[in-house]
Amino acid sequence: xxxxxxxxxxxxxxxxxxxxxxxxxxxxxxxxxxxxxxxxxxxxxxxxxxxxxxxxxxxxxxxxxxxxxxxxxxxxxxxxxxxxxxxxxxxxxxxxxxxxxxxxxxxxxxxxxxxxxxxxxxxxxxxxxxxxxxxxxxxxxxxxxxxxxxxxxxxxxxxxxxxxxxxxxxxxxxxxxxxxxxxxxxxxxxxxxxxxxxxxxxxxxxxxxxxxxxxxxxxxxxxxxxxxxxxxxxxxxxxxxxxxxxxxxxxxxxxxxxxxxxxxxxxxxxxxxxxxxxxxxxxxxxxxxxxxxxxxxxxxxxxxxxxxxxxxxxxxxxxxxxxxxxxxxxxxxxxxxxxxxxxxxxxxxxxxxxxxxxxxxxxxxxxxxxxxxxxxxxxxxxxxxxxxxxxxxxxxxxxxxxxxxxxxxxxxxxxxxxxxxxxxxxxxxxxxxxxxxxxxxxxxxxxxxxxxxxxxxxxxxxxxxxxxxxxxxxxxxxxxxxxxxxxxxxxxxxxxxxxxxxxxxxxxxxxxxxxxxxxxxxxxxxxxxxxxxxxxxxxxxxxxxxxxxxxxxxxxxxxxxxxxxxxxxxxxxxxxxxx
Amino acid sequence: xxxxxxxxxxxxxxxxxxxxxxxxxxxxxxxxxxxxxxxxxxxxxxxxxxxxxxxxxxxxxxxxxxxxxxxxxxxxxxxxxxxxxxxxxxxxxxxxxxxxxxxxxxxxxxxxxxxxxxxxxxxxxxxxxxxxxxxxxxxxxxxxxxxxxxxxxxxxxxxxxxxxxxxxxxxxxxxxxxxxxxxxxxxxxxxxxxxxxxxxxxxxxxxxxxxxxxxxxxxxxxxxxxxxxxxxxxxxxxxxxxxxxxxxxxxxxxxxxxxxxxxxxxxxxxxxxxxxxxxxxxxxxxxxxxxxxxxxxxxxxxxxxxxxxxxxxxxxxxxxxxxxxxxxxxxxxxxxxxxxxxxxxxxxxxxxxxxxxxxxxxxxxxxxxxx
Numbered sequence: 001x002x003x004x005x006x007x008x009x010x011x012x013x014x015x016x017x018x019x020x021x022x023x024x025x026x027x028x029x030x031x032x033x034x035x036x037x038x039x040x041x042x043x044x045x046x047x048x049x050x051x052x053x054x055x056x057x058x059x060x061x062x063x064x065x066x067x068x069x070x071x072x073x074x075x076x077x078x079x080x081x082x083x084x085x086x087x088x089x090x091x092x093x094x095x096x097x098x099x100x101x102x103x104x105x106x107x108x109x110x111x112x113x114x115x116x117x118x119x120x121x122x123x124x125x126x127x128x129x130x131x132x133x134x135x136x137x138x139x140x141x142x143x144x145x146x147x148x149x150x151x152x153x154x155x156x157x158x159x160x161x162x163x164x165x166x167x168x169x170x171x172x173x174x175x176x177x178x179x180x181x182x183x184x185x186x187x188x189x190x191x192x193x194x195x196x197x198x199x200x201x202x203x204x205x206x207x208x209x210x211x212x213x214x215x216x217x218x219x220x221x222x223x224x225x226x227x228x229x230x231x232x233x234x235x236x237x238x239x240x241x242x243x244x245x246x247x248x249x250x251x252x253x254x255x256x257x258x259x260x261x262x263x264x265x266x267x268x269x270x271x272x273x274x275x276x277x278x279x280x281x282x283x284x285x286x287x288x289x290x291x292x293x294x295x296x297x298x299x300x301x302x303x304x305x306x307x308x309x310x311x312x313x314x315x316x317x318x319x320x321x322x323x324x325x326x327x328x329x330x331x332x333x334x335x336x337x338x339x340x341x342x343x344x345x346x347x348x349x350x351x352x353x354x355x356x357x358x359x360x361x362x363x364x365x366x367x368x369x370x371x372x373x374x375x376x377x378x379x380x381x382x383x384x385x386x387x388x389x390x391x392x393x394x395x396x397x398x399x400x401x402x403x404x405x406x407x408x409x410x411x412x413x414x415x416x417x418x419x420x421x422x423x424x425x426x427x428x429x430x431x432x433x434x435x436x437x438x439x440x441x442x443x444x445x446x447x448x449x450x451x452x453x454x455x456x457x458x459x460x461x462x463x464x465x466x467x468x469x470x471x472x473x474x475x476x477x478x479x480x481x482x483x484x485x486x487x488x489x490x491x492x493x494x495x496x497x498x499x500x501x502x503x504x505x506x507x508x509x510x511x512x513x514x515x516x517x518x519x520x521x522x523x524x525x526x527x528x529x530x531x532x533x534x535x536x537x538x539x540x541x542x543x544x545x546x547x548x549x550x551x552x553x554x555x556x557x558x559x560x561x562x563x564x565x566x567x568x569x570x571x572x573x574x575x576x577x578x579x
Numbered sequence: 580x581x582x583x584x585x586x587x588x589x590x591x592x593x594x595x596x597x598x599x600x601x602x603x604x605x606x607x608x609x610x611x612x613x614x615x616x617x618x619x620x621x622x623x624x625x626x627x628x629x630x631x632x633x634x635x636x637x638x639x640x641x642x643x644x645x646x647x648x649x650x651x652x653x654x655x656x657x658x659x660x661x662x663x664x665x666x667x668x669x670x671x672x673x674x675x676x677x678x679x680x681x682x683x684x685x686x687x688x689x690x691x692x693x694x695x696x697x698x699x700x701x702x703x704x705x706x707x708x709x710x711x712x713x714x715x716x717x718x719x720x721x722x723x724x725x726x727x728x729x730x731x732x733x734x735x736x737x738x739x740x741x742x743x744x745x746x747x748x749x750x751x752x753x754x755x756x757x758x759x760x761x762x763x764x765x766x767x768x769x770x771x772x773x774x775x776x777x778x779x780x781x782x783x784x785x786x787x788x789x790x791x792x793x794x795x796x797x798x799x800x801x802x803x804x805x806x807x808x809x810x811x812x813x814x815x816x817x818x819x820x821x822x823x824x825x826x827x828x829x830x831x832x833x834x835x836x837x838x839x840x841x842x843x844x845x846x847x848x849x850x851x852x853x854x855x856x857x858x859x860x861x862x863x864x865x866x867x868x869x870x871x872x873x874x875x876x877x878x879x880x881x882x883x884x885x886x887x888x889x890x891x892x893x894x895x896x897x898x899x900x901x902x903x904x905x906x907x908x909x910x911x912x913x914x915x916x917x918x919x920x921x922x923x924x925x926x927x928x929x930x931x932x933x934x935x936x937x938x939x940x941x942x943x944x945x946x947x948x949x950x
């Protein structure tokens with residue numbers, strides 16, 4: 001049972017709270033006045049200049065242009081982006097309809113009832129490590145709009161059903177706690193302010209990035225013409241930056257003034273979570289969030305996208321089976337060694353995804369506050385993962401995957417998890433080797449040597465034996481440093497390039513003949529490479545011989561001779577490929 | 580309407596309060612920058628100096644003999660360079676100095692060297708040039724940037740070539756057991772591949788056993804003991820001090836102190852270390868050494884560049900001016916080579932030296948009491 005008295009005793013008294021809430025309200029009303037005020041100031045400035053002594057001086061014209069730029073940027077960010085996010089097509093995730101998921105809806109409605117608030121009108125599934133309830137604020141949040149509940153797949157896969165209840169109870173609790181209606185307004189207004197600051201930040205950063213790129217391009221053009229680089233590289237900041245400064249300052253002011261209120265609201269929402277799910281379940285749900293969040297980060301950076309290359313897009317990509325792009329997280333969470341590793345690492349890491357504008361107190365503090373409540377006698381129920389609430393979860397996850405990855409992902413090849421490392425590693429090496437095969441074909445064509453079929457390692461080695469190594473190396477793509485070099489240094493750069501491409505080509509051939517294999521591991525490095533003992537050293541030595549002057553291809557050819565698969569092989573290297 | 584005007588006025592005031600100080604600060608910084616960048620001009624001819632436009636940044640001083648040998652090598656003739664090298668005789672540092680010239684040619688194009696090695700297999704001089712050219716080539720492939728601005732490709736080529744250079748050096752050493760040069764060439768490999776201090780001391784023992792006061796070896800070893808390679812400021816000064824103080828009278832090794840000082844100040848935020856009495860004593864010692872060295876000594880120009888810079892930094896403008904006069908129209912030496920534009924740096928220091936010397940009333944350099 002929640003104890004409002006206890007919470008109040010921990011926080012400020014009721015009357016000061018009311019005063020603070022009113023201050024907060026004033027600040028959020030101020031936020032809505034900020035944009036008109038800036039616009040008015042700009043108009044006033046222009047009028048002042050127009051009526052001044054030199055209305056058409058160069059500086060005045062500049063000021064008019066600047067004020068128009070600033071005003072248009074302001075209107076776009078503050079008034080136009082708001083309507084954009086309300087476009088239902090732009091909402092993140094996948095809607096879960098009542099007809100398709102009656103159990104989930106039933107559960108949520110039950111939770112809303114015990115939290116004493118209205119149930120959401122829409123439930124959406126998305127892939128963030130998050131769950132949230134949003135409400136389109138109308139009339140500064142005084143009137144209720146559409147309420148939406150978002151549930152992240154990591155929560156469904158990583159929390160038990162009662163733990164999910166606690167998390168959802170917390171989110172619903174934001175709209176239900178016994179506070180005044182004004183507090184709800186404050187909470188809703190925060191979202192608008194946060195969104196504005198975020199948009200302005202992004203726009204200012206994009207502007208800056210563009211300007212920097214332009215300055216660099218200019219410097220590069222000057223270098224190309226043999227002129228010295230410009231002494232001062234001035235990057236102008238654009239109207240978004242100034243607006244960003246104003247809004248960020250205002251947001252900081254608001255957050256500072258409302259910190260107490262926000263913290264109390266979070267605590268009150270935690271109390272709702274305790275009420276619907278029990279003290280132990282709520283505490284265990286909260287304390288699992290950090291590990292779950294890190295696990296999801298590890299999973300997403302190293303596993304499902306290992307076969308995807310940003311340079312080539314989806315064309316040659318490999319993905320896990322449908323529904324497994326997000327669903328595979330369950331496999332990582334089921335790995336005991338990985339979870340022990342993460343649980344040990346978690347306390348040392350800063351809490352992930354914490355923005356400076358986040359109202360939540362640190363998780364550890366919240367867990368402690370919940371655990372300090374008197375025992376309510378409810379046990380932490382050890383039910384299965386919350387994904388059990390979904391009907392036909394595989395289809396749902398496959399649909400979510402399609403919605404999030406976009407239609408292009410359909411062209412990717414789906415392979416089982418245990419084959420994914422092989423296909424992605426082979427594809428990555430083949431991509432690296434590709435220019436070498438092209439260079440081989442070109443060099444052969446230039447000499448008029450007929451190739452019986454497409455160029456491969458064997459034909460390349462034959463050409464190297466025929467003394468065509470320098471010609472082939474010269475046709476490989478060159479780095480900037482290689483372009484600048486001359487004489488022997490240029491030849492050495494070509495040799496380095498040839499070696500690294502040849503290495504990739506040899507690895508592909510070794511993989512095809514079963515000398516090298518890659519295995520998936522849910523703990524430690526995601527991909528482990530297995531090869532016969534001594535193969536790695538022999539490969540490096542053979543590559544050195546192949547690029548030497550004069551070249552020797554025999555050691556490299558010898559590597560492929562006994563095509564015995566590596567039995568009882570030892571892992572020689574581990575590869576960590578991050579997208 | 581009044582309220583709007585008030586609000587607008589208030590906004591303007593806030594805007595002005597933010598922008599005016601910022602713009603003023605920017606303008607101040609810009610003026611200071613412009614002032615610092617403004618060239619101070621002197622009339623080079625009036626002081627008997629070579630005008631900036633005619634200064635040669637490729638070498639520290641004139642050496643027509645070396646130029647002729649290098650030109651012959653570039654033209655594909657190996658006999659002339661071989662004779663030039665053999666002419667150095669048992670002056671190991673002179674031999675190493677000449678190797679340096681020939682190696683620069685061999686690192687660009689080794690056709691002449693290949694011809695030499697084919698016609699005279701087992702020639703120790705050819706083996707030495709071949710080995711040191713690989714070291715030079717490794718440095719060229721790596722580039723002169725710091726580690727963060729060097730690509731993986733550059734490092735790969737660097738390490739591969741140094742890996743080839745080591746056996747080549749060992750072969751050259753086998754062919755010429757008394758020549759320290761193949762060992763001196765390994766110093767660069769040592770700092771490039773990060774040899775341990777013990778391994779390096781072993782290498783150093785091989786060198787000093789063959790020539791204890793080898794100038795080129797000491798300059799190269801100083802790099803090993805630098806903070807940026809494998810040592811530290813303390814180890815570098817320690818090495819420089821031991822070498823400078825144990826060198827016989829007339830040796831140019833005391834300049835190591837100035838080289839170490841320059842390397843040390845590069846890592847500092849200001850030049851205040853030059854005020855240390857250590858530096859001024861070191862400048863005195865080098866002035867003595869330069870006076871004692873025979874005219875036309877092959878290392879004199881190298882020493883003068885460091886000496887001129889140190890004398891200027893320690894406020895001894897008369898001595899600095901004297902060195903700049905001796906240097907003439909060459910800027911291809913340390914410390915200038917450490918800067919993006921060696922010519923600019925050289926001319927900058929030279930100009931300020933003569934300006935200050937003029938301001939001080941053109942004093943003559945005080946006589947060297949040590950002589």
